[in-house]
Amino acid sequence: xxDMTPIETTLKDWExxxxxxxxxxxxxxxxxxxxQRTLPMIGADPKNTVFVSGIGCSSRFPYYVESYGxxxxxxxxxxxxxxxxxxxxxxxxxxxxxxxxxxxxGGNHTMHVLRRNVNCQIMLxxxxxxxxxxxxxxxxxxxxxxxxxxxxxxxDRPALPCAFALGSGARFIARGYDVSKDLPEVLKAAHAHxxxxxxxxxxxxxxxxxxxxDDFTQKKVADETQVWCNDGEPLLFAKxxxxxxxxxxxxxxxVVDVVDGDWKAAGVAVHNVKNRGLAHMLxxxxxxxxxxxxxxxxDDPRPTFEGAVVAERAKLIEGKTADLxxxxxxxxxxxxxxxxxxxxxxx
Amino acid sequence: xxxxxxxxxxxASVQDTAPEAVVVRFAGxxxxxxQLTGGQFTLSxxxxxxxxxxxPDFPAEIRAPQGxxxxxxxxxxxxxxxxxxxxxxxxxxxxxxxxxxxxxxVQALKPGGLVIADTGEFSKRNLDKAKYETNPLEDDSLAKxxxxxxxxxxxxxxxxxxxxxxxxxxxxxKNMWTLGLALWMFDRDRQPLVDWLKxxxxxxxxxxDANIAALNAGHAYGETAELAGxxxxxxxxxxxxxxxxxxxxxxxxxxxxxxxxxxxxxDLPMFFGGxxxxxxxAILHNLVKxxxxxxxxxxxxxxxxxxxxxxxxxxxxxxxxxSSSGPGIALKGEAMGLAVMTELPLVIVNSQRGGPSTxxxxxxxxxxxxxxVYGRNGDASLPVVAARSPADxxxxxIEACRIAVQFMTPVMLLTDGYIGxxxxxxxxxxxxxxxxxxxxFLEKNNNPDGNVLPFKRDARGVRPWIxxxxxxxxxxxGGIEKGIDTGNIDYAPxxxxxxxxxxxxxxxxxxxxxxPQDVCLGEESGxxxxxxxxxxxxPIHQAVRRARRKxxxxxxxxxxxxxxLPGNLGDLLKGFDKVLVPEMNTGQFKTVLRDQFLxxxxxxSKTSGQPxxxxxxxEAIASYFDGVPGHAEGEVPVNxxxxxxxxx
Ligand SMILES: Cc1ncc(C[n+]2csc(CCOP(=O)(O)OP(=O)(O)O)c2C)c(N)n1
Ligand code: SF4
Ligand SMILES: [Mg+2]
Numbered sequence: 001x002x003d004m005t006p007i008e009t010t011l012k013d014w015e016x017x018x019x020x021x022x023x024x025x026x027x028x029x030x031x032x033x034x035x036q037r038t039l040p041m042i043g044a045d046p047k048n049t050v051f052v053s054g055i056g057c058s059s060r061f062p063y064y065v066e067s068y069g070x071x072x073x074x075x076x077x078x079x080x081x082x083x084x085x086x087x088x089x090x091x092x093x094x095x096x097x098x099x100x101x102x103x104x105x106g107g108n109h110t111m112h113v114l115r116r117n118v119n120c121q122i123m124l125x126x127x128x129x130x131x132x133x134x135x136x137x138x139x140x141x142x143x144x145x146x147x148x149x150x151x152x153x154x155x156d157r158p159a160l161p162c163a164f165a166l167g168s169g170a171r172f173i174a175r176g177y178d179v180s181k182d183l184p185e186v187l188k189a190a191h192a193h194x195x196x197x198x199x200x201x202x203x204x205x206x207x208x209x210x211x212x213x214d215d216f217t218q219k220k221v222a223d224e225t226q227v228w229c230n231d232g233e234p235l236l237f238a239k240x241x242x243x244x245x246x247x248x249x250x251x252x253x254x255v256v257d258v259v260d261g262d263w264k265a266a267g268v269a270v271h272n273v274k275n276r277g278l279a280h281m282l283x284x285x286x287x288x289x290x291x292x293x294x295x296x297x298x299d300d301p302r303p304t305f306e307g308a309v310v311a312e313r314a315k316l317i318e319g320k321t322a323d324l325x326x327x328x329x330x331x332x333x334x335x336x337x338x339x340x341x342x343x344x345x346x347x
Numbered sequence: 348x349x350x351x352x353x354x355x356x357x358x359a360s361v362q363d364t365a366p367e368a369v370v371v372r373f374a375g376x377x378x379x380x381x382q383l384t385g386g387q388f389t390l391s392x393x394x395x396x397x398x399x400x401x402x403p404d405f406p407a408e409i410r411a412p413q414g415x416x417x418x419x420x421x422x423x424x425x426x427x428x429x430x431x432x433x434x435x436x437x438x439x440x441x442x443x444x445x446x447x448x449x450x451x452x453v454q455a456l457k458p459g460g461l462v463i464a465d466t467g468e469f470s471k472r473n474l475d476k477a478k479y480e481t482n483p484l485e486d487d488s489l490a491k492x493x494x495x496x497x498x499x500x501x502x503x504x505x506x507x508x509x510x511x512x513x514x515x516x517x518x519x520x521k522n523m524w525t526l527g528l529a530l531w532m533f534d535r536d537r538q539p540l541v542d543w544l545k546x547x548x549x550x551x552x553x554x555x556d557a558n559i560a561a562l563n564a565g566h567a568y569g570e571t572a573e574l575a576g577x578x579x580x581x582x583x584x585x586x587x588x589x590x591x592x593x594x595x596x597x598x599x600x601x602x603x604x605x606x607x608x609x610x611x612x613x614d615l616p617m618f619f620g621g622x623x624x625x626x627x628x629a630i631l632h633n634l635v636k637x638x639x640x641x642x643x644x645x646x647x648x649x650x651x652x653x654x655x656x657x658x659x660x661x662x663x664x665x666x667x668x669x670s671s672s673g674p675g676i677a678l679k680g681e682a683m684g685l686a687v688m689t690e691l692p693l694v695i696v697n698s699q700r701g702g703p704s705t706x707x708x709x710x711x712x713x714x715x716x717x718x719x720v721y722g723r724n725g726d727a728s729l730p731v732v733a734a735r736s737p738a739d740x741x742x743x744x745i746e747a748c749r750i751a752v753q754f755m756t757p758v759m760l761l762t763d764g765y766i767g768x769x770x771x772x773x774x775x776x777x778x779x780x781x782x783x784x785x786x787x788f789l790e791k792n793n794n795p796d797g798n799v800l801p802f803k804r805d806a807r808g809v810r811p812w813i814x815x816x817x818x819x820x821x822x823x824x825g826g827i828e829k830g831i832d833t834g835n836i837d838y839a840p841x842x843x844x845x846x847x848x849x850x851x852x853x854x855x856x857x858x859x860x861x862x863p864q865d866v867c868l869g870e871e872s873g874x875x876x877x878x879x880x881x882x883x884x885x886p887i888h889q890a891v892r893r894a895r896r897k898x899x900x901x902x903x904x905x906x907x908x909x910x911x912l913p914g915n916l917g918d919l920l921k922g923f924d925k926v927l928v929p930e931m932n933t934g935q936f937k938t939v940l941r942d943q944f945l946x947x948x949x950x951x952s953k954t955s956g957q958p959x960x961x962x963x964x965x966e967a968i969a970s971y972f973d974g975v976p977g978h979a980e981g982e983v984p985v986n987x988x989x990x991x992x993x994x995x
Contacts, residue, residue, distance in 0.1 A: 047817060048815070050815045063825075063835075066821055068815035069824070070823070070824055071825025072658075072826065073681055078652075079653075079656045080659035081659060082645070082647075083655065083667065084662060086660060108648055108649065109651075111648075112652065309643065313643070324607070327637065329594065331595070332390055332543075332594065333592050333593060333594045333775065336591060338590045
């Protein structure tokens with residue numbers, strides 16, 4: 001995210017000459033298209049755009065975008081991105097990671113890139129499985145997931161990426177899913193946010209965790225099971241017949257029926273992207289009777305890390321000049337004169 | 348900043364025959380400020396124009412329980428009127444601030460050496476803590492040495508009384524009292540210390556005055572005590588050195604300055620990623636204060652993030668640098684492989700310490716050589732440069748930067764805990780005396796027939812460096828094997844073969860861009876070559892010098908470029924009948940030499956966390972020479988020029 005002059009491009013301009021090698025039907029294709037559709041919308045400049053990824057199916061992403069790209073090592077993309085942004089804050093950096101890459105081996109770096117608030121977009125492709133290594137359960141897999149390493153169902157409890165991100169101090173949290181037509185809008189908002197923007201994108205791994213998100217992504221259930229968070233608007237779903245209200249007894253959200261569109265009467269809460277408490281409740285909603293919260297859940301910017309580093313540097317170097325000769329001769333020095341050097345014995 | 352002209356003068360009160368070199372060890376509790384005392388004594392010694400080397404030796408615990416044997420902190424300094432290259436073997440003078448310090452250090456003292464002890468600390472309680480059954484100052488267990496025991500604690504309290512400090516604070520001035528005495532003994536000027544104290548305690552003038560009073564009292568005590576006891580004033584002549592401006596420098600300072608200079612010579616901003624670890628942290632601490640030179644420092648969440656951020660910065664067009672010691676370097680291994688694979692410049696500084704695992708955090712060792720040369724997955728060769736001394740670390744850091752940017756490769760710079768903490772006089776170089784090696788980035792498409800070729804190699808096998816942000820040169824890089832020139836993913840068998848060969852050839856080719864190996868002492872061929880690398884330089888050099896004085900046909904070769912090795916080193920070694928490799932590990936460089944040159948290199952190992960003593964290496968050398976008393980079974984035939992050992 002930067003303040004460069006917008007550049008006119010088309011979706012085609014963002015397609016690299018590399019053959020895309022995901023499995024046919026993989027949700028990654030749709031995400032790639034959504035990103036390539038978003039980039040012209042935001043006036044992104046290919047020469048200033050850098051996609052940085054870790055390792056996993058999802059992390060192959062940079063090869064397919066006609067911009068600068070760095071496919072790094074497993075879990076560490078946030079650290080590379082931090083170095084890139086500190087070296088050149090003008091670059092527009094997108095991070096691509098998976099649930100294994102970003103939550104398992106790289107969980108530590110995900111936490112720190114968020115709390116530092118490095119100005120970049122972090123897209124976590126959550127397919128609830130390790131795709132590239134052939135389908136082992138991941139830190140987001142639901143308990144009971146059958147996989148080569150959990151033949152009778154996994155026993156660990158999953159982590160919630162958005163809750164983890166909020167807990168790490170993220171100032172922007174959004175959710176979307178691969179085939180959602182609204183994904184570009186979510187990405188646009190992430191890009192507009194100054195600071196680390198965390199986007200969890202549910203992604204269908206057709207080979208190892210097929211249709212895992214059908215219970216809320218399928219067309220026929222979508223209305224009933226998705227609540228789209230729009231700042232300043234009531235949290236309604238099921239075509240406006242249901243809403244999310246605050247249960248004051250338990251200090252949690254509850255689903256309420258809305259009669260004749262009178263959401264106010266039903267006590268439906270109005271979404272406020274700056275309300276951190278609400279964001280916590282929305283990302284923690286136990287899917288089941290509740291809908292899946294999607295869209296921009298939280299967006300409350302704070303100064304960026306690289307901005308702070310630049311300011312800190314300015315403070316540290318105030319009044320100093322870069323004179324190497326002076327630096328080398330710092331501290332207490334003494335001079336050996338010609339006459340002292342002339343006598344004596346050295347071997 | 349005082350600029351002092353060293354003067355060579357002989358005072359009436361000074362001993363008649365000035366010694367060539369003196370070794371003093373200050374030892375006390377870790378809370379006694381011994382490192383500070385040692386550091387200030389070093390400075391005044393340097394200002395007096397002596398050459399010197401120091402060895403700070405402190406416990407790993409920040410605040411070890413008071414008075415215990417493992418809480419002893421010591422600082423040794425060797426200074427003299429000759430070139431000094433080690434901190435010295437056996438001290439001539441031991442200053443022991445408590446029974447534990449005496450117990451831990453007295454056996455190292457030369458027979459006939461002087462012990463100065465603070466009786467104020469030799470209480471029953473402290474004697475117990477030091478596991479002394481009787482007071483060594485009162486029995487005859489110290490008969491081998493001259494002992495000067497008096498109540499430094501009481502004398503200090505007396506001296507600082509007018510300043511109204513609490514008892515604890517007042518006793519903290521003990522180290523300055525002791526320093527005052529030492530300054531008197533070695534005929535040193537007090538003024539620089541007084542200036543330093545005033546500056547250090549600028550916010551608290553009472554403390555400054557109290558410390559100065561303690562310093563003066565210690566000095567005055569010398570004047571009076573001289574008449575009675577074994578205390579003698581010694582004057583060590585200044586060493587005749589090249590004319591010019593000098594300062595003292597520690598290895599950590601030299602590395603920091605060298606990195607800054609290297610980045611300036613490359614005409615690049617520097618990005619330094621680090622995570623605190625002993626003894627590497629000092630470099631991060633130093634660089635934070637040098638940001639006006641285009642330095643960005645980043646305290647990462649771990650060593651992995653530190654190196655990854657540095658690689659990210661290199662990718663974005665800065666000189667990425669990261670630094671750690673053994674355990675942290677182990678964590679960085681995978682990322683180093685990525686830098687090898689993506690062919691990005693990077694400098695990795697390894698301040699080695701005793702290992703494996705946490706090992707000996709505050710002690711020195713050279714046991715990460717395998718890790719540096721071989722320690723990554725895949726064929727991931729990278730150049731390795733090793734500093735021999737604190738001052739040498741400056742040039743080595745520049746050299747590491749140069750190789751990294753000229754060959755688009757990660758380079759490892761090896762120092763160790765000893766080099767990092769020790770200080771020595773350094774002739775301040777003129778920045779203009781270093782040849783710049785400005786970097787040029789690729790600005791225009793290098794492929795008339797299509798997309799940019801980010802992995803198109805030049806004659807030396809080096810790829811272009813392309814900054815994101817450059818118009819029209821968009822491309823993707825990564826850790827997966829890549830096609831020739833294009834850098835696009837390509838796992839074809841012939842491609843991996845060709846790229847593996849190309850990466851190896853590029854690093855091997857660095858050998859042509861480094862100076863040929865020299866012999867730093869002795870002939871270019873002969874009976875025995877003592878081959879070292881890194882901080883063993885000092886003891887090897889002195890041992891070889893002494894052996895040569897006794898007529899032994901031995902040369903000292905010290906290798907800076909540990910990987911790739913200088914092209915002529917193999918032939919050079921073959922000119923010697925025997926090759927001895929002293930190392931503070933179990934023989935790692937020996938293995939590299941055997942492997943590269945099929946020479947019969949013999950190891951001389953030391954892994955006690957302490958640097959080699961000169962005598963240890965001297966003895967190993969002597970064992971090669973028949974006819975030397977005590978070494979009748981020497982392996983090498985009698986050397987015609989050999990002289991009888993005068994000391995035997
Ligand atoms: C250090 C390291 N450990 C393990 C691997 C193997 N590995 C590659 S990708 C991956 C998991 C990827 O899962 P995820 O991040 O969810 O990505 P997906 O393939 O599902 O998109 C693993 C374990 C590796 N490449 N590097
Ligand atoms: S394994 Fe799954 S995530 Fe990976 S490419 Fe195939 S479908 Fe996509
Ligand atoms: Mg996954």
